[in-house]
Amino acid sequence: MNHPAVNFVGTNKPESGGALVLIAEDEPEIVEIIKAYLHRDGMRTAHAKDGRAALELHLAIKPDLVLLDVKMPHVDGWQVLSELRRRGNTPVIMLTSHDQDIDKLIALRVGADDYVVKPFNPAEVAARALAVLRRTGSNGVAERGLLRCGPIEVNLESHQAHVLRNDAALPLSLTLTEFRLLAHMARTPARVHSRAELLVSCLPEGDSLERTVDSHISKLRKKLEAADVPHLLVSLRGVGYCLKSPS
Structure with missing residues (x-):
């Protein structure tokens, strides 16, 4: 064409x-x-x-x-x-x-x-x-469609997320919304994302209430903690959420 x-x-x-x-x-x-x-x-x-x-x-x-x-x-x-x-x-x-x-x-x-x-x-x-x-991670060398934030690896093409530990990849069992939230924040670690932004970007066909974002974030945080990745997902009261930058 x-x-x-x-x-x-x-x-x-x-x-x-x-x-x-x-x-x-x-x-x-x-x-x-x-x-x-x-x-x-x-x-x-x-x-x-x-x-x-x-x-x-x-x-x-x-x-x-x-x-x-x-x-x-x-x-x-x-x-x-x-x-x-x-x-x-x-x-x-x-x-x-x-x-x-x-x-x-x-x-x-x-x-x-x-x-x-x-x-x-x-x-x-x-x-x-x-x-x-x-x-x-889109520098022309990193694999396309792959985001990394600390021990978290997010594959945008397969819609799968893993925790990398000692050469092993532990899969995270996430809902579609939880995956969208994690991927969205993993693209810009350390940047604070407002509830309104996350609602528009990650729940376009879902509820229009910002507190719905809080519910999904809470479930995502629990799954990260269960996978031994505590304190990666951070809340800033009255502002929003972010993933900590890799150390």
């Missing part, structure tokens, strides 16, 4: 080499600057000029990270982000010209991993991209 709004850059073999970053941005000048800095830091890039092309290309090449502009033709960045979160856990950094707290809250609530305001320093964008890739 031809994609007139898609430009592949260094993606002849997306399965090899450095991390593959999809740049969804409709301003060519910005794209060229970002590409130069990402390439300098060893990353490969592909470019989509509008939201519809970004969604098509995401399915086609399975990028390690998406740099996503909020204002794009056909499908805006918020809609693209929502669809990406329904599909899975590809890391996303939002690019926007609006320095408003409400935009930042929406981005994080819907599931963005970071947020950069235009005009930005392209070196900072590249640094943030590398930081997100390190946090999520």
Whole structure:
């Protein structure tokens, strides 16, 4: 299929080499600057000029990270982000010209991993991209679809989670919601996730009450404790939940 709004850059073999970053941005000048800095830091890039092309290309090449502009033709960045979160856990950094707290809250609530305001320093964008890739294990070398947080290993493709102990992998028996919660938090260890964010990202077809999240988190914590992984899942009163960063 031809994609007139898609430009592949260094993606002849997306399965090899450095991390593959999809740049969804409709301003060519910005794209060229970002590409130069990402390439300098060893990353490969592909470019989509509008939201519809970004969604098509995401399915086609399975990028390690998406740099996503909020204002794009056909499908805006918020809609693209929502669809990406329904599909899975590809890391996303939002690019926007609006320095408003409400935009930042929406981005994080819907599931963005970071947020950069235009005009930005392209070196900072590249640094943030590398930081997100390190946090999520999507660095072009780590196995795709595999997240690790301390002794916990989460396989996004098989929907299985294990506790790694002395070269052994103890499976965790989780419900679909518990798995979604664990995977969502394992993507960004140490970042606090609000109940509202977890509700939107992990229980899209379930109850609309935030206390439902508390119930699922409580059950997940008990299963982690039973597997001899205490104190990994942390509660911050009045704020939300997070997984401790690996020591």
